[in-house]
Amino acid sequence: xxxxxxxxxxxxxxxxxxxxxxxxxxxxxxxxxxxxxxxxxxxxxxxxxxxxxxxxxxxxxxxxxxxxxxxxxxxxxxxxxxxxxxxxxxxxxxxxxxxxxxxxxxxxxxxxxxxxxxxxxxxxxxxxxxxxxxxxxxxxxxxxxxxxxxxxxxxxxxxxxxxxxxxxxxxxxxxxxxxxxxxxxxxxxxxxxxxxxxxxxxxxxxxxxxxxxxxxxxxxxxxxxxxxxxxxxxxxxxxxxxxxxxxxxxxxxxxxxxxxxxxxxxxxxxxxxxxxxxxxxxxxxxxxxxxxxxxxxxxxxxxxxxxxxxxxxxxxxxxxxxxxxxxxxxxxxxxxxxxxxxxxxxxxxxxxxxxxxxxxxxxxxxxxxxxxxxxxxxxxxxxxxxxxxxxxxxxxxxxxxxxxxxxxxxxxxxxxxxxxxxxxxxxxxxxxxxxxxxxxxxxxxxxxxxxxxxxxxxxxxxxxxxxxxxxxxxxxxxxxxxxxxxxxxxxxxxxxxxxxxxxxxxxxxxxxxxxxxxxxxxxxxxxxxxxxxxxxxxxxxxxxxxxxxxxxxxxxxxxxxxxxxxxxxxxxxxxxxxxxxxxxxxxxxxxxxxxxxxxxxxxxxxxxxxxxxxxxxxxxxxxxxxxxx
Numbered sequence: 352x353x354x355x356x357x358x359x360x361x362x363x364x365x366x367x368x369x370x371x372x373x374x375x376x377x378x379x380x381x382x383x384x385x386x387x388x389x390x391x392x393x394x395x396x397x398x399x400x401x402x403x404x405x406x407x408x409x410x411x412x413x414x415x416x417x418x419x420x421x422x423x424x425x426x427x428x429x430x431x432x433x434x435x436x437x438x439x440x441x442x443x444x445x446x447x448x449x450x451x452x453x454x455x456x457x458x459x460x461x462x463x464x465x466x467x468x469x470x471x472x473x474x475x476x477x478x479x480x481x482x483x484x485x486x487x488x489x490x491x492x493x494x495x496x497x498x499x500x501x502x503x504x505x506x507x508x509x510x511x512x513x514x515x516x517x518x519x520x521x522x523x524x525x526x527x528x529x530x531x532x533x534x535x536x537x538x539x540x541x542x543x544x545x546x547x548x549x550x551x552x553x554x555x556x557x558x559x560x561x562x563x564x565x566x567x568x569x570x571x572x573x574x575x576x577x578x579x580x581x582x583x584x585x586x587x588x589x590x591x592x593x594x595x596x597x598x599x600x601x602x603x604x605x606x607x608x609x610x611x612x613x614x615x616x617x618x619x620x621x622x623x624x625x626x627x628x629x630x631x632x633x634x635x636x637x638x639x640x641x642x643x644x645x646x647x648x649x650x651x652x653x654x655x656x657x658x659x660x661x662x663x664x665x666x667x668x669x670x671x672x673x674x675x676x677x678x679x680x681x682x683x684x685x686x687x688x689x690x691x692x693x694x695x696x697x698x699x700x701x702x703x704x705x706x707x708x709x710x711x712x713x714x715x716x717x718x719x720x721x722x723x724x725x726x727x728x729x730x731x732x733x734x735x736x737x738x739x740x741x742x743x744x745x746x747x748x749x750x751x752x753x754x755x756x757x758x759x760x761x762x763x764x765x766x767x768x769x770x771x772x773x774x775x776x777x778x779x780x781x782x783x784x785x786x787x788x789x790x791x792x793x794x795x796x797x798x799x800x801x802x803x804x805x806x807x808x809x810x811x812x813x814x815x816x817x818x819x820x821x822x823x824x825x826x827x828x829x830x831x832x833x834x835x836x837x838x839x840x841x842x843x844x845x846x847x848x849x850x851x852x853x854x855x856x857x858x859x860x861x862x863x864x865x866x867x868x869x870x871x872x873x874x875x876x877x878x879x880x881x882x883x884x885x886x887x888x889x890x891x892x893x894x895x896x897x898x899x900x901x902x903x904x905x906x907x908x909x910x911x912x913x914x915x916x917x918x919x920x921x922x923x924x925x926x927x928x929x930x931x932x933x934x935x936x937x938x939x940x941x942x943x944x945x946x947x948x949x950x951x952x953x954x955x956x957x958x959x960x961x962x963x964x965x966x967x968x969x970x971x972x973x974x975x976x977x978x979x980x
Contacts, residue, residue, distance in 0.1 A: 354451040355397075356444055358460050363388070363398040364423040365435035371421065384417035398440025407855040429528050430652030431645040458483075458490035465715040466494065477721040481761075484725035485922060486877075488760040491708035497667045500690075500700025501554050501562070501575045504668075507660065508553035511546055511620075529653045532631065539630035545623040552616045559696065570616050574609040574672075579699045581606050582687045592694040596901050599685045599701060602675045614672040621665040628657045671703055682706050686901040704902055706909055709762030717762055725761045729925040731774060732756040732918060733954040756918055759910075779932050781957040785939050786977050787928070791946040792966040795893065798828040804944055804967050805829065805890050806836035811975035812940065814842045814866030816888040819876055819927060821895050823848050826870055829892070837868060847871035861885065876926060882933035887978055889931055890942045895923040917952060924955035940974045 371385055387409065395404055400419050410418045423441060436442060448454045458481060465475060481487055513524020526543060533539035552569045561567055567576045583589050585597035602610070631654050635647065642650070674680050683703055690698040705711060717723055731753050754772055758764040794800045809816035818833075820826040830846050837844045843864060845857050852860075854874055858881070861869045865885045869875065873895075879886070897903055897919040907915045931939030941956070946964070953962045965973070 352451045353453045353455065354444070354447045356448045356454050356456040356460065357399065357401065358457075358463075359423045359428070359441050361399055361401045361422065362440040362444065363392055363395075363400055363421055364428075364441070365392065365398075365439060366429075366433050367421040367423070368392060369435070371417070381417055384413040387413070388418060388421065395440075397444065401855075407853050407859070411852045411856060428652065428656070429523060429649070431647075431649035432528075432531075436645070436648075458486055459494055462491055462494035462712060462716060465719075466711070475719060479716065479720055479723045481723070481725045482727070484727035484761060485730040485926070487712065487725065487762065488709060491712040491762070492704060495705055495708050495711040497664070497671065497703040498700055499664075499668045499671050499703075500698045501558055501572075502690075502698040503664065503700065504571055505554040505556075505558060507664065508550045508555065510660065511550035528656075529627070529631070532634065532650055532653060533627075536630055536634070539627060542623040542626045542630065546620060546627065549616065549620040549623070552619075559698075562699070563696070570609070570612040574606070574613040575699050577603070577605040577609045578687055578701065579689065579696075582689050582699070585687075590694070592691065594691050595689050597687045598901065599675065599687050600679045607676045610672040610675040614669050617665055617669050617672070621669065624657055624660060624665065628654055631657070667703070671701055675701075682710070684902050684905040702902075706905060709760070710765060713762040713765035717766060725763075728777075728929055729922060730757050730760065732921065733958075777957065779935065779937075781932065782959040782961075784932055784937060785928075785941065785957075785960055786973060787941045787943075787953075787956050787960050787962045788970045788973060789943045789946060789948050789962060789964045790967050790970050791964050793944050793946070795945055798825065799832060801825070801892055801944060802829045802832035802836070805892070806833050807967070807971045808888060808890055808940075808942055808974055809837060809842060809868045810840045811971045812888040812978050814864075814868055815885055816868040816890060817861075817875065817879070817886055817930070818868065818870040818890045819892065819895075820870065820872055821891075821893045823872060825892060826872065830870060833870070841866075843867040845869045847875060873923075876923070876930070879930055880933065881930070882937065884937075886930060887937075887939050888942070888974065889927055889939070890944060891927065892944055894920065894943070894945045894947055895927075896920055917949075921952055921955040924952065928956055938978060940977060942970060942974070 375381055375385055400422055511525045553571050558572055562576045562579055567573045581603055582597045586595050631650055635650055684706055685703050688702050689696050733753055763770040793804055805818050830849055834844050861867050862881050862885050928941050
């Protein structure tokens with residue numbers, strides 16, 4: 352019994368679909384989209400909006416609001432009170448997982464469920480297998496991080512108040528979801544009213560405009576206004592089109608005072624939320640013999656939702672605000688950030704990450720488990736290569752421990768017992784099946800030069816080329832000329848961030864057409880699995896050095912800047928190279944258009960593969976001859 356399990360936001364919510372259909376007469380333009388979604392829902396076995404059965408191009412064609420936007424994304428599920436409960440795709444996946452011997456899911460869902468003791472099925476697995484284990488560190492970094500922002504707190508207000516704030520569309524506030532459960536509990540109703548009233552002090556509709564106009568309403572918006580001003584006062588490039596960050600500590604007087612007032616608001620909200628949890632537990636205990644299964648399920652679901660809000664974000668946000676006055680908390684990295692899209696401010700907040708996110712991962716997932724296996728083709732680091740004829744520096748006498756980064760990135764280093772380690776040789780003959788070329792005569796700062804080089808290599812390969820960029824702006828600068836050059840050779844070109852299609856649609860088209868080429872960024876490098884001739888060439892425009900943001904700087908100081916930087920760069924190179932050879936008969940060429948690739952980082956490639964540093968013309972010739980044989 353094996354079940355594939357995903358997070359709630361991946362499944363179609365039937366109640367969302369029903370309510371959208373009810374509103375359709377007043378919005379006839381949505382009729383086609385909702386009709387197609389209704390037909391798909393009737394034919395789908397699992398309702399998975401990110402699975403193989405859902406045509407991803409439908410989202411591109413019809414928009415997210417009428418497709419993927421119908422998922423349960425705001426945590427407003429009313430569980431057993433919903434008339435669709437018995438056929439709900441989400442609940443069916445949870446029920447199947449309870450009966451299964453093996454549940455296949457992603458790293459993030461495992462960690463979130465572990466952190467909240469199984470928020471959906473109330474059970475923790477006893478054994479785990481983490482495939483693609485090199486993603487464990489980043490997944491833990493995301494799962495155990497916190498973000499106190501205007502958008503997040505506005506969503507909390509909407510989660511609590513719902514339609515009472517006058518918002519259109521689906522808006523099931525807390526009163527609508529649990530008011531009936533507390534009908535006979537006067538103290539519980541008092542707590543519910545206290546929550547609704549406290550939530551009024553959180554950012555409401557139109558808060559971004561009020562902040563930019565210096566007209567905040569309430570303690571929360573006052574805090575985010577001062578935070579926004581502090582970011583702009585501390586950054587050098589306030590006109591950057593990308594997210595901008597600034598150190599939080601030491602906080603200014605205005606920010607610290609506003610944080611204290613905002614903390615009081617969250618306390619007024621969190622206290623009655625926790626009280627509601629206790630009131631509902633009393634109902635479960637006192638009425639154990641009266642409650643039907645559906646009623647019990649509904650109460651338990653309401654408790655889980657309240658706990659996630661009260662003991663999750665609301666409690667963590669109070670700690671963040673308290674620390675603004677007292678100073679940085681050991682083991683954590685805090686910073687202020689303005690989120691931007693196309694140069695426009697979209698959100699403002701304070702981010703908090705663990706310096707080492709495998710600490711909570713080890714305590715919540717590894718330690719309680721009976722057994723954990725972590726597997727990866729790229730997790731174990733390799734000794735840096737030296738230039739031919741160069742001796743190892745006299746100060747570098749310590750043998751390289753290729754397992755050290757594995758222990759660090761997997762969290763095994765925090766266990767009080769040793770881990771069992773095993774490594775195995777690859778079944779592929781990389782020396783025979785691959786070439787690694789570093790082009791050393793390219794003017795990398797000229798988009799025209801990069802365009803000509805990539806197009807020339809892709810034409811030499813006859814298509815099947817993947818161009819990887821470390822910056823979206825360079826991809827966009829190179830694309831027009833590449834498109835013209837490849838069209839002349841009758842080679843289709845697709846591009847992430849340019850073609851108005853989601854990544855899964857682009858990858859599906861790329862797989863199906865062996866002569867096509869694809870341009871993309873990190874998400875393509877990590878997520879692509881294209882065996883056979885459809886992917887036979889990978890071209891990097893630049894060395895994939897990690898972005899030096901505040902979190903990176905803190906971890907570089909923790910681990911040593913050179914060691915941390917090079918470990919991340921080697922991992923990216925290994926992951927990209929690993930996309931080339933997926934079967935025993937695959938052949939592929941890896942090209943780096945950046946001559947600054949250090950020899951010591953070429954240990955990212957298999958040891959029996961020669962790394963050739965050559966000119967562009969020679970690289971094109973080698974690519975053509977190697978892939979045509």
